[in-house]
Amino acid sequence: MKEKKIQYVKNGKRLDGRKVDELRPIKIEAGVLSRAQGSAYVEWGQNKALAAVFGPHEALPQHIQNPKKALVNFVYRMAAFSVPDRKNPRPGRRDIEISKVCSEALEKAILVEKFPNTMIDVFVQILDSNAGTRITGLAAASVALADAGIPMKDMVSGVAVGKAGGEILTDLTKDEEDAPDAVDMPIAILPNTEEIVLLQMDGLLTTDEWKKAKELGIQGCKKVYELQKEALLKKYKNSETKQKKQKPKTKTKSKAVKK
Amino acid sequence: MDKKLVVPGETVSEERKRTGDNVIIRDGKIVSTALGLVFENDTTAGVIALEGVYIPKRGDIILGIIESEVFGGYIVDVNHSLKSFIPKKSMIKTLRKGNVISAKISEVNEVKEISVENVRVFYGGELIEAQPVKIPRMIGKNGSMLSVLKEGTGCSLMIGRNGWVWAKDGDINLLKKAIKKIEKEAHLNDLTNLIKKFLEKNKTKKVSK
Numbered sequence: 001m002k003e004k005k006i007q008y009v010k011n012g013k014r015l016d017g018r019k020v021d022e023l024r025p026i027k028i029e030a031g032v033l034s035r036a037q038g039s040a041y042v043e044w045g046q047n048k049a050l051a052a053v054f055g056p057h058e059a060l061p062q063h064i065q066n067p068k069k070a071l072v073n074f075v076y077r078m079a080a081f082s083v084p085d086r087k088n089p090r091p092g093r094r095d096i097e098i099s100k101v102c103s104e105a106l107e108k109a110i111l112v113e114k115f116p117n118t119m120i121d122v123f124v125q126i127l128d129s130n131a132g133t134r135i136t137g138l139a140a141a142s143v144a145l146a147d148a149g150i151p152m153k154d155m156v157s158g159v160a161v162g163k164a165g166g167e168i169l170t171d172l173t174k175d176e177e178d179a180p181d182a183v184d185m186p187i188a189i190l191p192n193t194e195e196i197v198l199l200q201m202d203g204l205l206t207t208d209e210w211k212k213a214k215e216l217g218i219q220g221c222k223k224v225y226e227l228q229k230e231a232l233l234k235k236y237k238n239s240e241t242k243q244k245k246q247k248p249k250t251k252t253k254s255k256a257v258k259k
Numbered sequence: 260m261d262k263k264l265v266v267p268g269e270t271v272s273e274e275r276k277r278t279g280d281n282v283i284i285r286d287g288k289i290v291s292t293a294l295g296l297v298f299e300n301d302t303t304a305g306v307i308a309l310e311g312v313y314i315p316k317r318g319d320i321i322l323g324i325i326e327s328e329v330f331g332g333y334i335v336d337v338n339h340s341l342k343s344f345i346p347k348k349s350m351i352k353t354l355r356k357g358n359v360i361s362a363k364i365s366e367v368n369e370v371k372e373i374s375v376e377n378v379r380v381f382y383g384g385e386l387i388e389a390q391p392v393k394i395p396r397m398i399g400k401n402g403s404m405l406s407v408l409k410e411g412t413g414c415s416l417m418i419g420r421n422g423w424v425w426a427k428d429g430d431i432n433l434l435k436k437a438i439k440k441i442e443k444e445a446h447l448n449d450l451t452n453l454i455k456k457f458l459e460k461n462k463t464k465k466v467s468k
Binding site: 109 | 311
């Protein structure tokens, strides 16, 4: 039986109507969990991630402590209902790998040397998924860390770029990731210095394609950074506008008394 | 709002200045390491953090709870990632598990372990948790906010730099509400007057009931 060839980009538009360098709609909210020191919720297309930060606290057992820096314990877990078929909630090879790479990415941004012998816990739970969950989780974790007030030299912003149907695309969906020639390349950077802190690649790209993918990736990361920044500032700007709104009210009252 | 809000990694100043709190130098620019408000004058540039954990400094007055007694002294929880230790020989009184103490930090070593001196014990009252970065706002300029809180609630207060507040007598529930309000609105201007009004309003409500 012949497989029907899918055209992933038609007249400059993708299957879901996006341009090649366009991101899915992203919604970020900071400080959503009252019990955690810092938290964030990210909706990235169909992906939904919840991140919570605790610590720094004493690293135990004592033999894991590092007297020069804090350890970043990034725990990535997918909920059983986050995929079409039920996922075994037991952490698998993939969960452990993602936890490791994301922890290393965050370690580059956090000023770990300020907290010797301690550990910073970052828990990320994926509630719904459609390709690019590690980047969604990392974006949520970065906002949660800033919300917790952990000293950082920069935020961490990421995006997954790749290839589908011979075209280099930003922010692939599951359908695009399942293309026969698909390449998936999650990339995360420190946006102000453009230092790459996470880069993985699944598939093959030519040198030119890789260069284009990297460029698109950095552009995408910067867009994500702006949204992360906006989410953090929004938390404080709301109460600021409230105060501004309250001021004229008192003025009108005093006028009424004068009359 | 006069002051600029920044996130970690954002540039605070491009001029060459002395660095204040929560900033680092990157490529000759002063860059924020925390989510907070820019504080800049002719000589210094820094960031007043709006969120954060307690980082101990020598000379800070802190509050603690005795967690356990060991052979040579007491292990004290001081709202820091590492516990502190008070040697028994430095104490005249005997302490018990659960006692609230205040102390001055005499030394912070290279792995951020702290040593304390001038230990005082507090009996009775309640210990309220607040955000360590909001403590300067709770004290105010020359203790203005502290006196407003004391007068408004009628409590005896002791504020520790590590984010713990000890209170006895007076209206402690109202104090807790006021502390929550200060934490929530720490970045706003004219906060002392806002809190003064808030305390007066809530106090009169109670009387009228």
